[in-house]
Structure formats: C-alpha cells, structure tokens
Amino acid sequence: MAFLNDHYLKLKAGYLFPEIGRRVREFTEANPQAKVIRLGIGDVTQPLAPAVIDAFHKAVDDLTRPDSFMGYGPEQGYEFLINTLIEKAYKPLGVSLKSSEIFISDGSKCDCANILDIFALNNRVAICDPVYPVYNDTNVMVGRTGEADDKGYYKGLVYLPCTEENGFAPAIPQEKVDIVYLCYPNNPTGAVASREVLQQWVDYALANETVLFFDAAYEAFITEPGIPRSIYELPGAEQCAIEFRSFSKTAGFTGVRCGLTVVPEGLLARTGDGETVALNTLWNRRQSTKFNGVSYPVQKAAAAVYSDEGWAQVQETIAYYMENARLIREGLQDAGLTVYGGINAPYIWLKAPGGMTSWDFFDKLLSECHVVGTPGSGFGPSGEGFYRLSAFGDRDNVIEAVKRIRKNLA
Ligand code: MLT
Numbered sequence: 323m324a325f326l327n328d329h330y331l332k333l334k335a336g337y338l339f340p341e342i343g344r345r346v347r348e349f350t351e352a353n354p355q356a357k358v359i360r361l362g363i364g365d366v367t368q369p370l371a372p373a374v375i376d377a378f379h380k381a382v383d384d385l386t387r388p389d390s391f392m393g394y395g396p397e398q399g400y401e402f403l404i405n406t407l408i409e410k411a412y413k414p415l416g417v418s419l420k421s422s423e424i425f426i427s428d429g430s431k432c433d434c435a436n437i438l439d440i441f442a443l444n445n446r447v448a449i450c451d452p453v454y455p456v457y458n459d460t461n462v463m464v465g466r467t468g469e470a471d472d473k474g475y476y477k478g479l480v481y482l483p484c485t486e487e488n489g490f491a492p493a494i495p496q497e498k499v500d501i502v503y504l505c506y507p508n509n510p511t512g513a514v515a516s517r518e519v520l521q522q523w524v525d526y527a528l529a530n531e532t533v534l535f536f537d538a539a540y541e542a543f544i545t546e547p548g549i550p551r552s553i554y555e556l557p558g559a560e561q562c563a564i565e566f567r568s569f570s571k572t573a574g575f576t577g578v579r580c581g582l583t584v585v586p587e588g589l590l591a592r593t594g595d596g597e598t599v600a601l602n603t604l605w606n607r608r609q610s611t612k613f614n615g616v617s618y619p620v621q622k623a624a625a626a627v628y629s630d631e632g633w634a635q636v637q638e639t640i641a642y643y644m645e646n647a648r649l650i651r652e653g654l655q656d657a658g659l660t661v662y663g664g665i666n667a668p669y670i671w672l673k674a675p676g677g678m679t680s681w682d683f684f685d686k687l688l689s690e691c692h693v694v695g696t697p698g699s700g701f702g703p704s705g706e707g708f709y710r711l712s713a714f715g716d717r718d719n720v721i722e723a724v725k726r727i728r729k730n731l732a
Contacts, residue, residue, distance in 0.1 A: 327463070329462055329463055329465040329467075330462075330463055332462050332467065332468075332469050332476070333459055333462055333463070334470050334474060337455065337459065338696070338701070339362070339696075341700070342362050342363070342694065342696060342697075342700075345684075345688070346360070346688065349688055353692075356692045357692060358693075358694060359693050359694065359715065359719045359722060359723045359726075360694045360715070361693065361694060361711045361712045361713075361714075361719075361720070361723055362696045362712065363712065364571065364669065364712045365576050365712075366570070366571060366576050367714055367716045368639045368642060368716075370574050370623070371573065371626075371632050371636050371639065373626050373629055373631040373635055374573060374574075374624075374626045374627055374632055374635075374636075375623075377623050377625065377629075378619050378620075378622065378623040378626075381619035381621075381622035381623065382619050384618070384619075384622075385618070385619070392618040394614060395615040395616075395617075395621070397609045397614060398424075398426065398609060398615070399424065399425060399426025399582070399616065400426070400621050401421060402621070402622075402625055403426055403622075403624055404421045404424045406625045406628045407424055407628070408420075408421065408424065409628075410628035410633075411567075411628065412552065412554070415551055415552050416555060417552055417555060419554070419584060419586070420587065422587065422602065422606075423584055423587055424582055424583075424584055425583045425584075425585065425605060425606070425609055426580065426581075426582050426615070426616050426624075427580075427581050427582060427583060427609075427613070427616065428579040428616055429575075429579050429580065429581040430537060430566040430567060430570070430581040430582075430583070431581075432581070433566050433581060434454075434457060434460070434535065434537060434566055435456055435460040436612070437535065437564065437583070437605070438460055438464050439608050439612075440601060440604040440605055440608055441500075441501065441591070442594070443464065443466055445466070445500035445501050446480060446497075446498070446500045446501070447461055447466060447479055447480065447499065447500065447501045447502075447503075448479070448481070448482055448501070448502045448503070449502075449503045450481075450482045450484050450492050450503065450504070450505070450508075450702075451475075451481040451482060451483050451702035451703060451705070452484060452510055452511065452698060452699075452701030452704055452708070453503070453505070453702050454510070454537065454701070455700070455701060455702075457535075458479070458702070461476070461479060462476055466479070473703040474702065474703050480497070481702070481704075482495065483704045484511055484513070484704060489513065490508065490511040490671075491513060491515065491519060494522055494523065495526075498530045499530070499532055500532055501532065501533050501534075501535060502523070502532055502535070503535045504523060504534055504535070504536050504537065505536075505537040505538075505540075506520070506536070506538065506540075506541075506550075507540040507541065507543055507544060507666050507667035508540075508667065508669075509540060509669060510669055510671055510696065510698065510705065510708075510710045511662060511663055511669070511671045512662055512663015512664055512666070512667035512668075512669045512670060513662070513667075514546075514549050514666045514667065515549070516549065516550075517548065517549075517550055517555070517556065520550055520553065520555075520556050520559075521556050524553070524556045524557070524562060524563070525558070527558075527563065528558050528561060528562050531592075532562065533562060533563070533564065533591065533601070534553065534559070534562055534563040534564070535563075535564055535566070536553035536563050536564065536565045536566070537565075537566045538551065538553070538567050539566065539567065539568040539571060539581075540571060540667050542636075543571070543640060543643070543666060543667050543668050544666045545666055549666060553565050554584070560586040560589070561586070561588050561590075562589065563586075563589070564583060564584065564586075564589065565583070566581065566582075566583050566584075567581060567582050567583075568580075568581040568582075569581060569627065571668065571714070572627070572636065572640070573624070573627045573636050573639075574639065575620075575624070578620055579616070579620065580623075580624045583605070585601055585602045585605045585606075586602065587600055587602045588600075589602065642717070643668050643713050643714055644713065645717075646668075646713040646714070646715060646717060646720045647664035647665070647668055647669075647670060647713035648664065649720055649721060650670045650711050650720060650723075650724055651663070651664035651665070651670050653724035653725075653727075653728060654670070654672055654711075654724065656728070657727065657731050658675070658731065659673065659731070660673040661673075668712065668713040668714055669711070669713065670710065670711045670713065671698070671710055672708065672709050672710075672711065673707060673708055673709075674707050674708065674709050675731065678707070679699065679706060680697035680698040680699040680700070680705065680706055680709055681697045681699065683697070683709050684696075684697040684709065686730075687709075687730075691723070691726040691727055691729075691730050692726070693723045693726055693727060695710055695711045695712075696709070696710040696711075696712075697709060697710075698710060711723075
C-alpha cells in the first residue's frame with residue numbers, strides 16, 4: 323500500500339468554506355422553508371461586464387476557424403494580456419514591470435499555494451492571525467510545521483496577531499523570518515495598510531533578506547486616496563516582494579478563473595550553498611513544467627476588463643458591492659454592533675455581541691435569521707469572537723439580511 327502525505331493529517335478541520343457549506347446544507351435540509359441568505363464565502367453575484375462577455379464570445383469564435391484557432395498558449399500567459407496589465411494596471415501606479423515578470427494563472431489562491439514549491443522547507447514563515455486559511459494550511463501540507471496546539475497555532479510558523487488593540491495591523495516581527503504573507507486590503511478584517519506601514523515591511527524585508535508574499539486580490543476595492551494598490555509602489559519592493567492579483571473579485575471571475583503573479587527579476591533567494599538565484603527563473607521553470615496556461619478566451623476576457631468600456635463597467639459593479647458594504651456596515655453599526663472594514667474592502671468584520679464565540683454567533687444567525695457569514699475563528703485563533711460578512715451579495719439580499727439581523731438584535 324502507498325504511503326500518504328502525513329502532513330495532511332495535521333490539518334485540524336475541513337477547509338473553512340466547505341465546512342460552512344456542510345453546516346448550511348444540514349440546516350436547509352432540516353428547514354426547507356427557510357430562505358437562507360449567503361454572505362459567507364466572498365463569491366460574486368453580479369454578471370460579467372458586457373465588454374468582457376463580448377471579448378469572451380469573440381475569442382470562442384476565434385477557436386472555430388482554422389486561421390484563428392489557438393492550441394497551447396504560453397505557460398506564462400499571452401503577451402496581449404501581460405502587456406495590458408503592464409500598461410493599464412501597473413503603469414498608472416508608477417510601477418514599471420517587464421513582461422517576463424508577470425505570470426498569468428488560474429487564480430491567486432492556486433498561486434499563493436503553488437509558490438511554496440520554489441522555497442526550501444527550512445524557511446521561517448510568518449503569517450497574520452486571522453488570515454486567509456490557504457496561507458496557513460498550505461504550509462502545513464508541505465510539511466513546514468509540526469502539530470497544532472490547543473489554540474490552533476501550528477508549531478514552526480510565526481503568527482502575527484491582528485487584533486482590535488493593534489487596529490488589525492500586525493507588528494513587524496522581532497525575530498528574523500524568511501517569508502511573510504501580507505494581504506492588503508485584508509481578508510478577513512477589511513483593514514488596509516498605509517504607505518508608511520508598507521514601507522516599514524519593505525525595509526524590514528530588505529534588512530533581513532525576507533521575501534514578502536503580497537496578496538493584492540482586493541486592491542480594486544480601495545476607495546480612499548493614498549492607499550497603495552501594489553507593493554511595488556514602495557521603493558525597494560521589487561527586490562523583496564512577490565505580488566498576487568486576481569480577476570475574481572475585481573471583475574467577477576470567481577468561476578471563470580484568472581489571476582496573476584508578479585515575480586520581479588531582481589528578487590533573489592539563496593541556495594543551500596549560499597549562492598543567490600533569481601526566483602523569477604525558478605517560478606518560470608515551475609510554471610512551464612506544472613501548468614499549461616489559462617485558456618485563450620479567458621485571457622481575452624480578462625484583457626477586456628482594461629478596455630475603456632470594460633473598465634467603466636467593472637467600476638460600476640465594484641461600486642455596487644461597496645454600496646452593499648456601506649449598507650451592512652452602517653446598518654449593523656446602528657444596531658449597536660462593533661464593526662470594522664467595509665470601506666476599502668468588500669468584507670465587514672464585526673464583533674459578536676455579548677462575548678459570544680464566532681461559531682455560536684454563526685449558528686445563531688443561521689438558525690434565527692437564516693443568514694450565513696463566516697466565523698472569525700475559522701481564520702485563526704485571533705479571529706475568535708469575530709464574524710465576517712461579505713459584501714458580494716445581491717442588493718435585495720443584503721438589505722434583507724441587515725434587516726433580519728437588526729430585528730434579531732433589537
Ligand atoms: C473568501 O471568502 O475568503 C474568499 O472568497 C476565498 C477565496 O478567494 O478563495
């Protein structure tokens with residue numbers, strides 16, 4: 323009999339979102355009449371922008387004719403999409419990237435996980451707490467950790483608590499770590515990092531030869547001026563940071579699948595013998611071997627996000643979600659809840675009332691209001707006592723959910 327990867331057995335529970343799905347299924351089977359509103363997983367509800375659909379259709383039509391048919395594309399992505407991103411997504415931020423530094427993929431969740439392939443197991447890794455569970459769990463899966471303790475902290479990882487007291491901004495580690503995951507705007511807390519704060523991280527990384535994994539999946543939801551949308555807006559970041567971006571939330575591609583990872587050519591890491599090697603070369607090698615690229619129609623659809631028409635349409639949808647965020651935030655604040663996020667991020671992070679635990683509050687809202695959110699403790703021990711609502715719902719559902727919660731708490 324084959325031996326399995328024992329490290330998987332260290333994982334404490336099922337992956338958070340399927341676990342929520344299981345509980346909701348159980349509830350709806352027992353209560354078929356309940357009209358359940360799902361604001362748990364951050365899945366989009368609004369259709370793709372018309373300009374994006376149009377490009378998608380045209381690209382599918384290209385595949386029907388021998389002269390425009392496309393087979394395997396470049397593993398790194400088509401130049402038309404990479405160049406569009408360089409010009410339209412990065413240049414306006416004052417960031418100049420080479421086409422060899424951008425890698426198109428099927429989403430940033432996969433890339434955040436796959437990136438571990440090119441790093442040695444003995445790296446000391448720091449993650450925030452609470453955190454997008456993929457960062458934690460994939461480190462467990464590859465065998466970088468020991469078992470979890472009673473609280474859920476895995477031995478071998480450095481956890482950076484993000485609490486109400488520190489404004490959900492993790493302190494820079496006192497010790498030297500080799501890799502730090504940062505996510506801004508933050509999932510799950512909705513917090514953002516100012517230029518000054520990000521510069522401190524970059525300075526720390528440069529001083530300690532640390533690599534920053536910067537997850538910018540929610541940059542499109544920043545509404546306040548002056549907040550960096552890319553880590554490369556900070557001087558020095560091109561020598562210490564990998565950035566992940568996604569079309570999922572920005573343009574409604576959660577089902578379509580497209581993301582990108584930036585690995586600057588100047589970003590180096592050490593071999594076991596102490597020599598330096600460019601991580602870009604390794605990531606390129608990894609992708610060429612394990613990945614066959616994103617489909618041509620999807621990349622055409624993604625490029626259309628940045629057309630004048632597409633961009634205007636996508637911005638309308640983002641504004642729609644951010645209005646949802648405002649309705650949730652203000653509606654629940656008025657009801658006396660302590661509420662964070664929802665200004666530069668599509669997530670509202672609220673404190674469960676009366677000292678309830680996250681899962682108790684989850685069960686209460688599910689059974690009494692038929693509203694599904696995400697228990698904060700599912701994102702890590704410091705999320706205990708918190709609860710996350712997603713602003714990606716349909717407007718009527720958002721209004722109804724806020725109404726139900728307010729009535730319940732009154
Ligand atoms: C979330 O709800 O945190 C996200 O939708 C999960 C993801 O992007 O994979």
